[in-house]
Amino acid sequence: MRETMSPENKSVSLHDAVKLLLEADDIYLLCHQYPDGDTLGSAAALYLGLRQKGKRVSIRCGDPIPQKYDYMFEGIEFPDFEPQFICAVDIADPQLLGQRLSPYAQRVDLCIDHHGSNTKYARQYVIRPEAASTTEIMYDLLFTMEAEITSQIADCIYTGITTDTGCFRYTNATSRTYIVAAHMMDKGADAAMINRVMFDTKSxxxxxxxxxxxxxxxxxxxxxxxxxxxxxxxxxxxxxxxxxxxxxxxxxxxxxxxxxxxxxxxxxxxxxxxxxxxxxxxxxxxxxxxxxxxxxxxxxxxxxxxxxxxxxxxxxxxxxxxxxxxxxx
Amino acid sequence: MRETMSPENKSVSLHDAVKLLLEADDIYLLCHQYPDGDTLGSAAALYLGLRQKGKRVSIRCGDPIPQKYDYMFEGIEFPDFEPQFICAVDIADPQLLGQRLSPYAQRVDLCIDHHGSNTKYARQYVIRPEAASTTEIMYDLLFTMEAEITSQIADCIYTGITTDTGCFRYTNATSRTYIVAAHMMDKGADAAMINRVMFDTKSxxxxxxxxxxxxxxxxxxxxxxxxxxxxxxxxxxxxxxxxxxxxxxxxxxxxxxxxxxxxxxxxxxxxxxxxxxxxxxxxxxxxxxxxxxxxxxxxxxxxxxxxxxxxxxxxxxxxxxxxxxxxxx
The missing domain is CATH 3.10.310.30 (Diaminopimelate Epimerase; Chain A, domain 1)
Incomplete structure (x- = not known):
């Protein structure tokens, strides 16, 4: 899919990314296939922030969302509409959209991601490989957007952090990762429940x-x-x-x-x-x-x-x- | 062992606890039997801080220290001497000293602990049940003592936090716990190694x-x-x-x-x-x-x-x- 990278594609600041989102409406947030805590947490957090700003938003994922993530999606709806703006979260390559979302592969306006391997397929992108998770970037984005960090958003951001760091066991967790986690605890994230569901429960x-x-x-x-x-x-x-x-x-x-x-x-x-x-x-x-x-x-x-x-x-x-x-x- | 609680036993501020330690010399630091990451991390961190201040210190534990904690004890010696001051760390009750250390049960000058169930057996004590681990208190104590937080001390403090919170999975981990962990990351704690050894390795x-x-x-x-x-x-x-x-x-x-x-x-x-x-x-x-x-x-x-x-x-x-x-x- 390298051919999707056009010379006009460009890196933008978080501030510009927020501006793009706030100027848009009828926004689709795309998750990658085989969705994990980070792509879902990023999408749910951004959805909730954009809803606070009165936007029409919908989350799209090529695969069903596993039940264990239900706590992030309370009150979230998945309306069908013709999107005017498409934002991909935690998606390094449009191939990871999977079959069902492939029609959007060439149409991504903004990508927020922490993968250094991101193919820069989106028209505009914020890529921060130093972030342990995309939700760590989402924390900054929602802050810049002046969204209120509700306990549900805190759960979403914490989830991306803990799942992408293997419950703080991988080397990608930095002091900043812990700081963001601390802030999410202050905002009411239920870390004990989240970590139990993600790491201590076996079918x-x-x-x-x-x-x-x-x-x-x-x-x-x-x-x-x-x-x-x-x-x-x-x-x-x-x-x-x-x-x-x-x-x-x-x-x-x-x-x-x-x-x-x-x-x-x-x-x-x-x-x-x-x-x-x-x-x-x-x-x-x-x-x-x-x-x-x-x-x-x-x-x-x-x-x-x-x-x-x-x-x-x-x-x-x-x-x-x-x-x-x-x-x- | 309730009879060891005398009316003179009293709660002291962290500042006073530091003063007691800095005025003393020939200090024994006692760990509880079946030692875990918190009692050992607290003792090793305090040992290293007191050595910086030129004190003669020794760590005492009724049971052998499991090999997996070796990284906390690099350069730490266990000299034998007649202690002039005895400090118990993470020990809720003198019975937890075990047989070998029982002669010291009535002689504890200072106890630093986070167990709400602490029997207040020590002459002076700092008990903070809101701390997730005793090392979380030790962080404040070393700060008050103006000790330099070396990467080894950071490893010790992080170890107590992660072992007593089950790698951040228990409800005792607060936002402050994450803040202390963040600071320890900045000071060079090797969290990935520690969590791998503590949680991902099975004999x-x-x-x-x-x-x-x-x-x-x-x-x-x-x-x-x-x-x-x-x-x-x-x-x-x-x-x-x-x-x-x-x-x-x-x-x-x-x-x-x-x-x-x-x-x-x-x-x-x-x-x-x-x-x-x-x-x-x-x-x-x-x-x-x-x-x-x-x-x-x-x-x-x-x-x-x-x-x-x-x-x-x-x-x-x-x-x-x-x-x-x-x-x-």
Whole structure:
């Protein structure tokens, strides 16, 4: 979609972004597909702020909004109208709009986002990669807009922060992130409830699949590598859906002493999607690159064939090389 | 130990507490037994502050300090000397000193604590129940003392905050807690590392016992109640120690839809320690009171006999009454 980036597209200040929104009406706020706490929290917070200013607004998302976010959407309506102004929140690339919202891909007037990888597809954009979440930017925007931060808006902004920082566990949380969170607490955000719903609640199906995955976990190289797998049959038996599978890839790496955690998930065609998670000493991306995959230094992926045994054998060979290199250096 | 509370014991201001510390020397800092991130973080932070002021200080704890807290104790020594001043941190009752430190129980000059239940056993005390952690008070104390907040002190203070708020998940975290955390981030606290070590790392034994406990989990009353159990044999097979068992009681309640989560842990004498965790609609303490136990509205305990089957039967009868009452109200 790089062709959507035209020379007229430009970065604007928060002040100008607010001006654009306040001059507009009949506004669509677009969320990305597989919506998370940040895209939904940003959209809901902005919706509530714009409604305070008397605007007609509607939130649009290509996928259904998971029930666990209901508390952010109390009183929010989703009217259908022909939008005069389109604002995308937390969307790095128009492809992430998904099939249903793709007609709007070329028509985004304003994008508010914290992804450094944003393709600058919107006519005007505010991109702040130093923000831990898009709601952290939304906090500034609503402040600039002189919107009243209600407890519902506080919940929305806090939600984006906590979900995008993994409950303050990722390195993207800065002192400013905590300051914004503090302000949201003052405005009535129910952080305990939000974090409980986002991080401490497991569906029955999730419990079932986790139990099964833990049963497959094996340790290698003196406990420095752990490998677990998930077959389609295991997923079927547990009744797990895609949402239930979220974070499963992190489990092997969470065991004390494990430097390389591997999760192998069987795909439709019988091949395995390999997820590698590593500690600071090992580059996951390099391991996966050997098999045509890639990712970040701490989290990467690739695809392998040969069944559980064959796939595991291949990935363990690559892991062995890493540890041999470590010993020799 | 109520008899240790004498009429001369008194609450002092933070300023006076600092004065006492700065006028003293040869100071022992006492931690509670089964030490956690807050008692250790408070002691280490205060130790480092007092060392800056040229004091001879030593930290004393009745139990060994778990390895995962090593980053707080870099460069900290544990000299033996006859203390001239004894300060207890995060210790609500002298009984929590444990056997080894019990000789100091009657001799505590100053206590810094955030437990509202503190028995005021120390000659002078600063007790602030509104603080989420004792390190949150220690932040003010070190500020008053004009100590330099090094990155190591920042790690200590952050650690107490995050461990005592369950990584910001409990209701005790206030806006001020976030403000202090923000300041610690500015001072170089490695929050991502700390939260990973405290919350995302499981020992092999913990993994084993968790796997076994999950296998025992049964659901009742349309999924509104979940019961799991742990026998001594299961603990033995997994190699789990007390630390590994921490938080196991929370597992049943974490399943979506569960309002009453029950964990039954077999004791030495074959009876079962029952832990009940409930959602906002159910009072756990009332359920346990029926069997001579007690606790908080959300978390309570009691002891039952009759083996797994007998204990489970009794607790399920009490749970049934709760749900019947709910339906009738």
């Amino acid at each position: 029955r199906a999730r419990l079932e699949i986790e139990r099964r995955v833990l049963d497959t976990m094996s340790f290698y190289f003196g406990g420095k590598c752990a490998v677990a797998y998930v077959t389609r049959e295991m997923v079927r038996q547990s009744g797990a859906n895609d949402e239930d599978m979220d974070g499963i890839a992190a489990l092997p790496r969470q065991v004390e002493g494990v430097e390389i955690g591997v999760t192998m998930r069987e795909k439709e065609d019988g091949s395995f999607k390999i997820s590698v998670r590593t500690g600071p000493k090992v580059n996951a991306s390099k391991i996966c690159a050997e098999f045509g995959g890639g990712g970040h230094p701490g989290a990467a992926g690739c695809v392998l064939t040969g069944g559980v045994t064959g796939a595991k054998h291949q990935i363990l060979s690559a892991v062995q090389k890493v540890f041999e290199k470590q010993e020799n250096s | 092999r034994a913990r993994l084993e016992i968790e796997r076994r406990v999950l296998d025992t989990m049964s659901f009742y009353f349309g999924g509104k109640c979940a019961v799991a159990y742990v026998t001594r044999e299961m603990v033995r097979q997994s190699g789990a120690n007390d630390e590994d068992m921490d938080g196991i009681a929370a597992l049943p309640r974490q399943v979506e839809g569960v309002e009453i989560g029950v964990t039954m842990r077999e004791k030495e004498d074959g009876s079962f320690k029952i832990s009940v965790r409930t959602g906002p609609k159910v009072n756990a303490s009332k359920i346990c009171a029926e069997f001579g136990g007690g606790g908080h509205p959300g978390a309570a305990g009691c002891v039952l006999t009759g083996g797994v089957t007998g204990a489970k039967h009794q607790i399920l009868s009490a749970v049934q009454k709760v749900f019947e009452k709910q339906e009738n109200s």
